[in-house]
Amino acid sequence: MNEEFNDFGPEYKLKPVSVCKCITEGSLSENFVISARKQQILSTVARTESYLKERRIPELLRFLVTKVIAETSNKPMDYLEKLLDDCMLFRAGHGPAPVLYERRHLEAVIKSFDPGQRGWLSTGQIRRIYTTLGITPPEIFEDKTSCEVVLNSLEKSQEIDLFSLVSAVGDRTYNVKNVVPYQPHHEAVADRLVLFVVDGLRAESFVNYTTMPYLRQIANSHGRWGISHTRMPTESRPGHVAIIAGFYEDPSAIVKGWKENPVDFDSVFNQSIYTWCWGTYDILEIFTKGTVNSHIYVNKMDPYDQTFSADKNTTLLDNWVFESVKTFFQNAHYDKDLYEKLHQKKIIFFLHLLGTDTSGHTHKPMSPNFLTTIRFVDDNIKAIEKLIRNFYHDDKKTTFLVTSDHGMTDWGSHGAGLDHETKTPYVIWGAGVQQVKKWQLDLDPETNGMSLKHRLDINQADLTPLMSTILSIPVPVNSIGQLPSELLNMTLSNKAKAIYSNSRQLLSQYNTKRLNVETNIIQKIYKPYEPFNARKYQEIIEFTEKILSNGTKHNEDYEKLILLSLEVMHLSLSGLNYYHNYYQQPLLVLVTLSFIGWIGILLKTLLEQKMHTQIESSNMQNKSLNIIRNKFRTSLLNAVFLFLLVIFVSLVYVQNLPYQYYIYVLMPIYLWWHTLSSFNIWILLIKDIKRDGEVCTVSSEILYYTLGSIAMGISFTHRWMLSIPLLSMGVWPYLCSLKIHSTKLLLFLWTVGCMLLSIFSFTPIVGKDTYIELVLLAGAIWSIVIAVYMWKLLLPLYRDNRARRKDIVLTILQLVLLILSLQNIYVQSKRFDSGTAVSQTYQAMAWIIAVISIAMPLMFSRKLICRLMAINTSVLNFYLLLSVSHEGLFMVALIFNMSCWICIEFKLQHFKNMKIIEYTFANLETSSNLIPMERSISNQDFRRAFYFTLYIILAFFGTGNIASLNSFEIRWVTCFITSFKPFIITGLILLKTLAPFLVVACSFRAVQHLTKAPIGYLIIIVLIYSNIMGIQLLYNVKNTGSWLDIGTSISQFVIVQVITLFIVLINQLAKILTDLNIYSIVNQLFGKSIKKYV
DSSP states (O other), X not given: OOGGGOTTOTTOOOXXXXXXXXXXXXXXXXXXXXOHHHHHHHHHHXXXXXXXXXXXXXXXXXXXXXXXXXXXXXXXXXXXXXXXXXXXXXXXXXXXXXXXXXXXXXXXXXXXXXXXXXXXXXXXXXXXHHHHHTOOOOSOOOSSEEHHHXXXXXXXXXXXXXXXXXXXXXXXXXXSTTOOOOOOOSOOSXXXXXXXXXXXXXXXXXXXXXXXXXXXXXXXXXXXXXXXXXXXXXXXXXXXXXXXXSSOOOGGXXXXXXSSOSSXXXXXXXHSSEEEEEEEHHHXXXXXXXXXXXXXXXXXXXXXXXXXOXXXXXXXXXXXXXXXXXXXXXXXXXXXXXXXXXXXXXXXXXXXXXXXXXXXXXXXXXXXXXXXXXXXXXXXXXXXXXXXXXXXTTOSOEEEEEEOSOOOOTTSOOSSOOHHHXXXXXXXXXXXXXXXXXXXXXXXXTSXXXXXXXXXXXXXXXXXXXXXXXXXXXXXXXXXXXXXXXXXXXXXXXXXXXXXXXXHHHHHHHHHHHHHHHSSOOGGGOOOOGGGOHHHHHHHHHHHHHHHHTTOOXXXXXXXXXXXXXXXXXXXXXXXXXXXXXXXXXXXXXXXXXXXXXXXXXXXXXXXXXXXXXXXXXXXXXXXXXXXXHHHHHHHHHHHHHHHHHHHHHHHHHTTOOTHHHHHHHHHHHHHHHXXXXXXXXXXXXXXXXXXXXXXXXHHHHHHHHHHHHHHHHTTTOGGGXXXXXXXXHHGGGGSTHHHHSXXXXXXXXXXXXXXXXXXXTSOOTTSSOOHHXXXXXXXXXXXXXXXHIIIIIHHHHHHOGGGXXXXXXXXXXXXXHHHHHHHHHHHHHHHHHTOOOOHHHHHHHHHHHHHHHHGGGXXXXXXXXXXXXXXXXXXXXXXXXOOSTHHHHHHHHHHHHHHHHHHHHHHTTOSSXXXXXXXXXXXXXXXXXXXXXXXXXXHHHHHHHHHXXXXXXXXXXXXXXXXXXXXXXXXXXXXXXXXXXXXXXXXXXXXXXHHHHHHHHHHXXXXXXXXXXXXXXXXXXXXXXXXXXXXXXXXXXXXXXXXXXXXXXXXXXXXXXXXXXXXXXXXXXXXXXXXXXXXXXXXXXXXXXXXXX
């Protein structure tokens, strides 16, 4: 096929085209073959028809032509252009719908169906009216429906059909399909809104400090203020989405780093006539993606070339925004087009101020530098307000709103759900703001000098309907906020209409979600949301529309409308949650069955390995009988699972559920079938356990490892639970034969090491406070350990064998590097605390030390103890350069405990006339004194795998989850960098996270070498433990409550699922560090060339 005829590129695969056989020659039974060129043309035609049908282009053209003919305009092209503009504005939520039939047309049609003027129509008459007009009818209509209700329904259905039509043509800007923005009927209280978002400003910094005097004076006089409660993750993107779009960010946004939209959504910017934005590009671009008619203008900057060094001025970021706004309004006097746009109604100005967030990370929220930054913001907000009032000649039609996207902890981080992170301030003043009557300063006891009567606490998402109501624009269709009407100075009728608009927007979301579930549901198993079913939904719509259409002037009716609207909001939100989780319980059961089935497959794999290595000829005596039984069992098993497969797949297909539901259904069926397919293995296992009299022993081990796995799962949320399996490890040697073969000193050190590690599970999370003294203490302790190690082990080796001189020299070099690192940490910390610039010379030295430390273990000999000591010293050296508190001491305790474990496993092997110092990673496999490499899995391997899993969890959560957003401390990286370069900082933090895992993995590799345990099957056992934790954490996953609960539960479940994959990767890295020798590599690369020249 010639590629030049393929408009879709050479990689596009043509689909077969069906051709009617009546147009072909010859017998109908003959195969009809189309040439490649004709097939490409026909395929292109088919794709074009599919595109036109999907986008509803013919329907749109028919609508436009009909409107042009009905209008009979003298200038049809001008009218058509205006009509298209009206359609686009209607899709964006502005202006009336340019429907085909006007109200008078609909009244005439209804009158023709009611010639006797009864005032009502039957269900059949209503459906004929809809069919005659070509309008999509609603699902439910009662008999004898009033003509007025039918008329209103016809108008609304027309708008819905038109919105669906114009939305199909262009890109949707909403993440809920077919939800029509509800046009508000109340009067706007302002023509324009100025929104200031002070990034990272927590409520405590505003209400308890007097460094924002202007905003505090406004809040206590002619404005209103309160606490805006955010949700986790308390990050910039989710916070801005909640403020401007009215919903709390979907977890799927995290896969794009909270920087891009996983789906497009509606916002107050999108509903406005014009919006002008100033700030950082990553925030502004959230709300410009997928916008209609480009009415959002942005002036953005890249803030990430700034630095967070202690001597830098963080007000420069905000100063850029303020100066840009001032320049903008100055230029507007000379730009006629801009001047006209600025005098339109329903416009928004948005200023994103990042300086406070940067200052909080750098200097901490209670520092003088941070307070200076927010004073700078306060002064310039006052200046911007004056500038805008002067530009509009103080027409009293501007509303100002100041708030924050998230708060910040005392140690300068955010992301979790602490009060300092979730409580943000807001201040609103200007046009339409409700004044406090009979003003008298009644101080709020929770604050420093703030008025209690002016306070009203709200949820962060409530700011969206608040801003929409101020400008009388549709509430964004995805918003779940509820209007705090107490803040607005409105008449009762306008307030009722505004609250009703908010309720209709939430009601539309609920109804769309309900219809999505009901479309293909099996009615016999369907359980609707009874408090707000389809009948009650229709009744509420009719009743509320009747109140508005009657044009009542009675306050009682408006009060009734307000109460009803509030109830509708509550029911809509509850109904949304109900239908969103409609399939949650069945899916949870299916996933649990999948987990158990997968555990069964893993156990079967281990049993097969054990039986293959211990096979005996006596097991073959009844082979023929077993084959007959196996055939019968296999047939019965296949029949049962095939029946289940047909039933469950049919249920998914009939309900037209998403494709992923097939995976949920098929996975447990396949896993359980695979587990039970080798039924004899399970029978033989039970017989062997009974024959050996080990029923109690095996049962107790299963109980111990299951409870231990559950304890590790609970430790994800309660770190102190790690102390329980650690303490049980401490007493383990006294309960087995190890007590006979080990020295009392080793047993004592092992128990002490386990107790020390358990203590760290009770310590505060790293990152909250800085204690450089503890970092220096950890380095000093390890320096002493190196000195003792050299004196007791390396020097005796040096006296006996001069070949060990290299290890001694390298160990001394590592000790020198460690001392230099400690000196670097001390100097950089003092400079940072004093506010002076961090030394670049010391930063360069830190990079050099880090690079040398990573490479040095490969220069040591491959003796097991020497190589492990070199690895631990290098890893600890690098780790200390990134430490700020007690995590260095944790690393020392972890290395100490892992070393004791290696010695204990060595004692368990009962090697004669051999010392552990004599073993090397090179000759373990060839040593004749050791047991063979291939052996079956034993009970001890389950214990070793359990300890290894515990150490992995301990490495991640021992001092708190150091990879979490909330525990990041900017001082971690000050020894290396002070410029805000996210990739370098992220890389350093990941390496710090990786360091404890390297220690664990290298030590476990030594244990595996000593015991000759099959590493692949050990990982399978680890996978079993992680799946037990996965089942427990699966039921802990939440989708309600605060983002602290939701985000934490999801991240914990994901971490457990990827543990095994991570262990495989970390073991490969440990293999490189323990087995690789840099001299061997050099010799392989250059040895032959050197010999040639020599």
